[in-house]
Amino acid sequence: MPFQKIAEEVTIPTMCSPHCGGNCLLTVHVEQGRIKRVETDLAPEPQLRACMRGRALRQRVYAPDRVLYPLKRTGPRGEGRFERISWDEALDTVAGQIKRVREKFDPEAILFIHSPGDQVCLNNNATIGRLLALGGGYSARFGTPSFQAGMFASYLTYGTVYCSNTRDDLLNARLIIMWGWDPAGTQTGTNTPWFLARAKESGTRIVAVDPLYSDSAATFAEQWIPMRPGTDTAMLLAMAQVMIRENLQDQSFLDTYTVGFDRFAAYVTGEADGVAKTPAWAEDVTGVPAPVIEQLAREYATVKPAALMAGIAPGRTAFGEQYHRAAITLAAMTGNVGIHGGDAAARAWESTLGGYPFGMGSGAAVPKAKNPIEKPKAGTPDIPRGEKYPHIHFTRVADAILKGKKGGYPADYKLLFVVSSNYLNSIPNSNKIAAALKSMEFIVVEEQYMTATARYADIILPTAYFVERDDMALGVGMPYLGFQRKLIEPPGECKPQNEIARELAARLGIADYDTRGPEEPLREVARRLNIPDYEAFKQKGVHWIERSAPHVAFKQQIQDPANHPFPTPSGKIEIYSQRLADLNNPLLPPIPTYIETWESANDPLASRYPLQLVTKHAKRRANAQFDTIPWLKELIPQAIELSVADARKRGVEDGDAVRVFNDRGQMVIPVKVSRRVMPGVAILPAGAWYAPDAKGVDRGGCANVLTRDEPSPGGAFAYNTVLVEVEKA
Amino acid sequence: MQLGIYYDQTRCVGCYTCVVACKDWHDVPAGPASWMRVHSIEAGSYPDLFAAYLIRPCYHCAQPACAAACPAEAIVKSAETGIVTVDPEACLGLEACGGACRESCPYAAPQFGAESEARMQKCDLCAERWAEGKKPICVEGCPMRALDAGPLKELVRKYGDNQEAAGFVRHPDLKPAIVFKKKMWNP
Numbered sequence: 081m082p083f084q085k086i087a088e089e090v091t092i093p094t095m096c097s098p099h100c101g102g103n104c105l106l107t108v109h110v111e112q113g114r115i116k117r118v119e120t121d122l123a124p125e126p127q128l129r130a131c132m133r134g135r136a137l138r139q140r141v142y143a144p145d146r147v148l149y150p151l152k153r154t155g156p157r158g159e160g161r162f163e164r165i166s167w168d169e170a171l172d173t174v175a176g177q178i179k180r181v182r183e184k185f186d187p188e189a190i191l192f193i194h195s196p197g198d199q200v201c202l203n204n205n206a207t208i209g210r211l212l213a214l215g216g217g218y219s220a221r222f223g224t225p226s227f228q229a230g231m232f233a234s235y236l237t238y239g240t241v242y243c244s245n246t247r248d249d250l251l252n253a254r255l256i257i258m259w260g261w262d263p264a265g266t267q268t269g270t271n272t273p274w275f276l277a278r279a280k281e282s283g284t285r286i287v288a289v290d291p292l293y294s295d296s297a298a299t300f301a302e303q304w305i306p307m308r309p310g311t312d313t314a315m316l317l318a319m320a321q322v323m324i325r326e327n328l329q330d331q332s333f334l335d336t337y338t339v340g341f342d343r344f345a346a347y348v349t350g351e352a353d354g355v356a357k358t359p360a361w362a363e364d365v366t367g368v369p370a371p372v373i374e375q376l377a378r379e380y381a382t383v384k385p386a387a388l389m390a391g392i393a394p395g396r397t398a399f400g401e402q403y404h405r406a407a408i409t410l411a412a413m414t415g416n417v418g419i420h421g422g423d424a425a426a427r428a429w430e431s432t433l434g435g436y437p438f439g440m441g442s443g444a445a446v447p448k449a450k451n452p453i454e455k456p457k458a459g460t461p462d463i464p465r466g467e468k469y470p471h472i473h474f475t476r477v478a479d480a481i482l483k484g485k486k487g488g489y490p491a492d493y494k495l496l497f498v499v500s501s502n503y504l505n506s507i508p509n510s511n512k513i514a515a516a517l518k519s520m521e522f523i524v525v526e527e528q529y530m531t532a533t534a535r536y537a538d539i540i541l542p543t544a545y546f547v548e549r550d551d552m553a554l555g556v557g558m559p560y561l562g563f564q565r566k567l568i569e570p571p572g573e574c575k576p577q578n579e580i581a582r583e584l585a586a587r588l589g590i591a592d593y594d595t596r597g598p599e600e601p602l603r604e605v606a607r608r609l610n611i612p613d614y615e616a617f618k619q620k621g622v623h624w625i626e627r628s629a630p631h632v633a634f635k636q637q638i639q640d641p642a643n644h645p646f647p648t649p650s651g652k653i654e655i656y657s658q659r660l661a662d663l664n665n666p667l668l669p670p671i672p673t674y675i676e677t678w679e680s681a682n683d684p685l686a687s688r689y690p691l692q693l694v695t696k697h698a699k700r701r702a703n704a705q706f707d708t709i710p711w712l713k714e715l716i717p718q719a720i721e722l723s724v725a726d727a728r729k730r731g732v733e734d735g736d737a738v739r740v741f742n743d744r745g746q747m748v749i750p751v752k753v754s755r756r757v758m759p760g761v762a763i764l765p766a767g768a769w770y771a772p773d774a775k776g777v778d779r780g781g782c783a784n785v786l787t788r789d790e791p792s793p794g795g796a797f798a799y800n801t802v803l804v805e806v807e808k809a
Numbered sequence: 810m811q812l813g814i815y816y817d818q819t820r821c822v823g824c825y826t827c828v829v830a831c832k833d834w835h836d837v838p839a840g841p842a843s844w845m846r847v848h849s850i851e852a853g854s855y856p857d858l859f860a861a862y863l864i865r866p867c868y869h870c871a872q873p874a875c876a877a878a879c880p881a882e883a884i885v886k887s888a889e890t891g892i893v894t895v896d897p898e899a900c901l902g903l904e905a906c907g908g909a910c911r912e913s914c915p916y917a918a919p920q921f922g923a924e925s926e927a928r929m930q931k932c933d934l935c936a937e938r939w940a941e942g943k944k945p946i947c948v949e950g951c952p953m954r955a956l957d958a959g960p961l962k963e964l965v966r967k968y969g970d971n972q973e974a975a976g977f978v979r980h981p982d983l984k985p986a987i988v989f990k991k992k993m994w995n996p
Binding site for chain 1: 854
């Protein structure tokens with residue numbers, strides 16, 4: 081329907097879908113082909129009310145740094161000088177480069193780097209994945225930066241990533257433990273904070289474990305337990321020790337549904353290694369007083385149902401897999417798996433994207449194509465979405481580009497295809513990534529904005545935003561789907577991503593990319609999901625999947641274990657994992673184990689860099705998206721948060737410019753002195769855009785200038801295992 | 810009749826959705842003018858802390874100090890709705906008058922943009938939305954459902970007549986049209 085031709089203001093509901101962890105309804109006012117302003121969900125409650133990022137839609141669509149035309153680089157990489165070219169020239173160049181690399185080198189030499197961009201069915205990175213697979217194969221980055229540790233632990237322990245309850249089930253909990261989980265600061269399901277507020281108002285006790293007195297802690301929690309970053313597993317083990325010591329564990333649950341509790345108990349009690357993981361032991365490690373650990377252990381073991389909401393931030397550490405495996409083990413010990421008001425304490429996918437078995441994946445409207453060169457990789461556990469040849473852990477991609485075959489990687493990389501990814505900004509060790517990007521033969525970037533990464537491209541292909549094409553979006557936290565109608569023409573010459581892929585396919589001689597018309601892929605997904613009335617869905621912008629009760633993961637497994645085993649090799653919750661035992665890797669032990677991180681507070685490096693950095697999500701960004709939107713930027717200036725004690729020690733005052741540094745990089749940004757930060761910890765919101773000055777000092781406040789490009793043995797991205805120092809600039 | 814605002818301070822997480830929704834709806838650019846502001850309040854010392862937020866729209870006082878202070882009589886209070894509005898044509902501008910309205914308002918509700926000869930602008934409680942049967946954009950957009958608006962008498966009936974909140978200074982002489990659910994330290 082051509083709204084842009086209607087002269088007066090019309091209002092159309094659609095679903096906002098940037099990669100934030102939410103997805104909300106926006107009612108967009110369009111006048112003469114332009115977005116005039118927005119409202120949010122106007123239907124009766126429960127509404128999907130948008131946040132400040134969604135409300136800033138107009139500034140995002142009409143942003144001055146939006147890439148409007150295909151661009152060709154004219155200056156050195158990173159400098160940002162480009163000239164406008166035609167789509168034909170851009171696509172011919174990209175297709176020509178792909179052909180050249182395919183003919184001269186192995187398919188592995190094509191490296192595909194993608195991030196989610198929009199959480200939608202059709203116009204996302206799956207398009208280029210299909211294109212490159214049909215064209216003969218490619219190397220890709222491996223790992224999910226947000227929650228690889230959570231995925232690893234969920235697959236190994238429960239056998240699946242379908243581990244989450246819908247958020248409305250929080251209303252059934254009597255105790256909620258927000259462990260490194262701040263849904264008021266990070267979108268983790270639309271309405272999640274609203275459910276927490278209502279749970280609290282109905283008498284549910286809420287406790288926060290977090291090195292920061294977050295907005296979630298301040299709003300919902302009766303008790304805040306500050307804990308040293310990277311030591312979560314130690315505190316969880318000590319809680320287990322208290323439960324075992326006082327015989328509080330749900331033994332019949334453990335006997336029926338789990339394997340290996342006895343071995344875990346032997347480790348926790350010290351029978352196995354001579355070290356009892358007592359609260360006193362954990363106090364030394366975590367900084368949490370032993371009586372506080374004891375009390376929380378008793379509460380979690382005796383107040384039922386209780387939801388241990390184990391956030392994914394503590395998993396973004398070295399050995400973060402152990403934290404998730406330990407949290408799951410506690411959920412099993414307390415019998416809180418598979419019941420209303422409980423929680424499996426596994427955090428991975430929490431959307432219709434896969435977190436619930438409602439059957440729609442990101443890119444669901446793009447037919448799957450197998451990458452012909454992909455195969456299992458030795459030395460990694462055989463699990464779905466585990467590491468496979470020839471893919472490279474995302475944190476090691478820069479190293480792979482710089483070293484190639486000489487460094488033991490599968491190829492010398494020639495062509496980098498970046499889709500919806502501010503790679504340079506979002507992945508550890510930005511300075512090293514910048515060096516790698518400078519060394520590439522050819523880089524093509526599909527983007528909406530002139531991001532830090534796009535500045536290194538040879539060709540930029542400008543893409544349409546969600547109001548500029550038809551698509552379907554995925555619900556997060558609750559079972560719904562959104563329809564996104566094309567409300568305005570894409571500005572300039574921006575194109576929907578699925579059109580770009582089709583045009584490249586034609587140039588590469590790939591006849592079977594997708595022969596269906598533009599709407600059929602969406603209709604087909606709607607049919608698969610049993611959406612009864614496609615047109616009504618389109619008009620309303622949202623479809624709710626009806627249920628009689630909140631969805632609870634593993635309900636069947638718990639109610640009827642004989643007929644519904646867990647999808648693990650043993651059919652049970654694997655506290656002891658034979659698959660891990662078979663790896664024979666002491667850093668991936670078969671039971672949840674505390675392993676001290678590198679760059680911990682005890683590391684000799686701490687004498688030079690004594691602050692533990694936590695790179696939390698920024699309220700006003702969705703990962704690296706939205707950083708330059710003026711309405712958002714003015715509200716929360718990028719700054720590093722230091723405790724009052726640490727600021728005093730360094731002679732800095734609130735608002736002072738400070739230098740934040742370690743061996744990997746440095747930045748100059750303002751300091752925010754905050755009583756809400758645990759002493760010894762520095763908090764830097766992630767996602768600000770990398771902007772190095774002539775001396776290589778980042779002025780943008782990009783957290784990954786400081787982070788380490790080494791994955792945890794199970795694939796976790798160690799964004800929160802970083803030592804730094806701060807001094808007056 | 811007096812329209813007013815209800816704010817549940819215990820629910821507010823400081824997400825700033827109201828601020829941006831307001832700027833978008835009323836077409837206010839980034840810059841010093843913001844019809845809705847959210848203040849952060851912190852007390853105590855680590856680890857015994859209190860943190861809260863406080864909204865700062867215009868409270869549409871029964872006795873608006875800004876109207877009394879305006880040398881050009883550009884600020885009027887509607888008898889029908891109680892909404893306090895400014896006539897930008899009549900306003901002398903910040904440079905000419907020095908912002909007497911802003912000086913007089915203890916809540917700094919009158920706002921000025923960065924442009925030269927900026928005229929006063931401020932929250933009008935989304936006057937034109939009421940005509941369409943809609944509540945203010947901030948109320949309908951609040952993800953925490955922490956806001957409401959309506960005839961003050963109805964709000965008082967529904968939520969009580971508490972006029973205290975953390976960070977809020979009462980000015981009984983002005984009679985701001987707001988009721989709160991106050992966030993307490995160690996409730």
